[in-house]
Amino acid sequence: MDKQKELEIEAATFRRLLQHLDDNKDVQNIDLMILADFCRNCLGKWYKAAAIEHGVEIDYEEARERVYGMSYSQWKEKYQADATPEQLAAFDARQAQKGGCS
DSSP states (O other): OOOHHHHHHHHHHHHHHHHHHHHHHTSHHHHHHHHHSHHHHHHHHHHHHHHHHOOOOOOOHHHHHHHHHSSHHHHHHHOOOOOOOOHHHHHHHHHHHHHHOO
């Protein structure tokens, strides 16, 4: 496979991941952190880092908007539920075990 085709496939895969997350807004970021040690905010950080690596200046809020499909504040207001005590305990245990996302 040539590099351009690989890049196109990776980009399509990332778009599919974003669509999947958008289609499953009921999955909270804390759930993602507990299970997979990353969340939508991590994707925003990674997006920003990759943009900068490629000479594109983008701030964190712009990057998160790409991931969330809207501003983070809008998404949070519409879709983010308060974490349950059980979620917080599981998150704390995960953080102690792995150290969280980067």
